[in-house]
Amino acid sequence: MGTIDKALDVLGLFTRSRPSVGLSQAARLLGRDKASVLRYLNALQSRGFLEQDSVDRTYHLGPALARLALIREVTYPLNQVAGEVLQKLVDETGETAHLSHYDNGHLATVAVVETRLHSTRVYLDPAQPLPLHASASGIAYLSCLDAKLASSHLPDCPEIFTPDTPTDAATAMALMRQAAQDGFAVARGTFEADVCGVAAPVFGASNQVCGAVGVATPSARFDEPALQTISRHVVQAAAQISHHYGATRPPILQE
Amino acid sequence: MGTIDKALDVLGLFTRSRPSVGLSQAARLLGRDKASVLRYLNALQSRGFLEQDSVDRTYHLGPALARLALIREVTYPLNQVAGEVLQKLVDETGETAHLSHYDNGHLATVAVVETRLHSTRVYLDPAQPLPLHASASGIAYLSCLDAKLASSHLPDCPEIFTPDTPTDAATAMALMRQAAQDGFAVARGTFEADVCGVAAPVFGASNQVCGAVGVATPSARFDEPALQTISRHVVQAAAQISHHYGATRPPILQE
DNA sequence: GCAGTCGGTTCACTATTTGAACCATCGGTT
DNA sequence: AACCGATGGTTCAAATAGTGAACCGACTGC
Structure with a gap:
């Protein structure tokens, strides 16, 4: 190396x-x-890729990364496009929407657009990772993986967030199969109590699944008609973002 | 090395x-x-810091940079704060506002918030660099540098954008002196015809000037009262952003 | 078919990276 | 106050990694 x-x-x-x-x-x-x-740390720091805290001497990511990421974004505005698609999704569904990418066993929130239609709405902390087994986005992501690969992504002892969090792999796998069939996943209070999620997978270059688009709704507003309209628009939004990520439809199962 | x-x-x-x-x-x-x-290119590409175009084989900045920049942003949301300050500035002035950072002889636009108050508004292309000698932001930036250092940043043959672009160093230096005195710079059609800019310098860690906050107004709406309110709010916004960048007031002249 | 590109490969030569042992400093315990 | 186990940082002979001229095949324009 x-x-x-x-x-x-x-x-x-x-x-x-x-x-x-x-x-x-x-x-x-x-x-x-x-x-x-x-x-290494000094080399990276001297070029602005890291910064050192002057009091506790720890290192953290530096401004050079923001600068380069911005050059990429200006040249090829993926985040801006994603933001616009999410905004449209919020307008269509009246609920908070988000985009997340797979990273190290979780989904990391990349963008959130909150609804302003309702005074009660779901708050999504961008710093908190979405679990693969207990969120709609996670199930949607896993549903595009080969069954064996998917089960290997399920932690041995999956974290329990609510009484409705699926505790065994079989339940999760069933949800994934359903999601694979429908093209979107539904999670009813499995991650946060009284919150329902609907999510569809997002694909990147070479049609690999790389994340998910999701809409989070307070359970009180989540009925069958809502599911119908939300799922339709979520799938659409995911397809649009996938397209900008370089995916060529139709998506294929990941071996 | x-x-x-x-x-x-x-x-x-x-x-x-x-x-x-x-x-x-x-x-x-x-x-x-x-x-x-x-x-080098392969090493950077294999880690996602670069991507190679499969048709013309050129390389461009990769998604790993966006990922890391987002970690930084989530941890310490400078861009979000800047966006909020700019939005407030737009609300206060009714005109398009932007933040730019010094980079390699120019100011690079980092964030823009457009006004929605007027149907005629200034459009700012984030990809286009702001010239140091002909934009309000540029003059504001230079006004915080030592006179000798500032003049060294003026190109030998400064580009002429409009009939009002300052052509000689002396004129530019005079604008800078005025800006240093006022705490903000004004540019009347020097970069784009029929556009007036008002900008104040932004400082980063160790109180080094690192960019500027600016407001761009169609000349038709730019009168003395407008200048009064805009300049006051621009200076305020710049101070707020500087504070978040780690600057400790008061700013000092850069030697 | 020639000249000038391009992206990419090879391999003898050489300069850089490596890491155990080291030091100074800081908080907390005895 | 002496000790302990952390911390961040330094040194230098030994070992490993990086280097770049020359090369290849492919493509383009003449």
Whole structure:
């Protein structure tokens, strides 16, 4: 493995749940000595890819990343397009919509558009990962994977969020099969009590599933007609975003 | 220089005006041989920091940058805060507002919020760099630099955009002095005809000037009362954003 | 068919990375 | 106050990784 890969591994240490790391911690996580890791950290810092907190000496992701990401976004405005599609979805459904990408066993929220139609609405913390087994988006994502691959993504001891969270793999797999058939997934209070989710998978280049578009509704407003209109529009929105991500319809099952 | 620096130099090749480069071009720009540059490009590509176009084989910035930038943004939402401040500025002034950062001899637009109050409004292309010598934001930025440093940032042959673009360094320096005194800069049709700009400098960590907040108004609506209210609010907005960027008031002249 | 591109490959040569051992400092315990 | 186990950071001989001229095949314009 080249030096560059090792340096990029360092950047990979930073996640939403671990946004800053110290020298010793980084060395431990990478399984390497401090001297080398320090050289990496310094190299990345001197170019603005990392910043060091002057008080606790930990490192966090730097402004150079924001700069480069913005160059990408200006050139090829995926986020802007996604935002517009989500806004349209919110207008069509009257409920909060979001887009998330698969990342390390979870779905990470990429964009949220809140509805302004109702005074009671679902709040989605962008920092909180969506579980694969208990959210509509997660089930929608898994439904595009080969059954074996999907079950390998289910944690051994899946976290229980509500009384309705599916506790065994069989239940989750059944939901996935249903979602694969329908083209969208429904979750009734499995992640948050009194919240229902409807989500459809999003595909990227080479038609690999890479995330999901979801709409979250307070259970009180979630009846059969609502499901009908929401699911139709969610599937549409997911297809539009997939198209911009470079997917060519129709999507295929991921082996 | 370490290998990591060289790899990060590769990422530095990509700009808004040159969003994709080929192997030979990259080697030429870096003054290095193709073999090494190819290894860099491949290393960066394999980790998603670059992507290669499958038809013309050029490389462009990859999704890993967007992912990392989003982690940074979720942890420390500078863009969101900036967007909110700009929105408030738009509400207060009724005109389009923008934030830009200094980058390589220009100001690069980071965020724009358009007004919806008037049917005639200024359109700002986020891909187009703002010139230092001919835009209100540019003058505001330069006004925080030491006179010698500022003049070194003025191109030898400054581009002429309109009949009112300042052509000689002396005029530009005078505008800067005025801006330094007022705390904001005014540009009347110097960059785009029939557009007036008002801008105030933005400071980052260690109180270095790093960009500017600006409001762009069609000349027809730009009278003395407008200037009064706009300038007051622009200065306020710039101070708020500077604060979030880690600047500690009061700003000081950059040596 | 020639000249000038392009992206990509090879391999002997060489400069860079490596990491154990080191130091100084900081909080908490005894 | 001495000790302990952390922390961030430094040194330098040994080992490994990066380097780049020359090369290839493909393509384009003449």
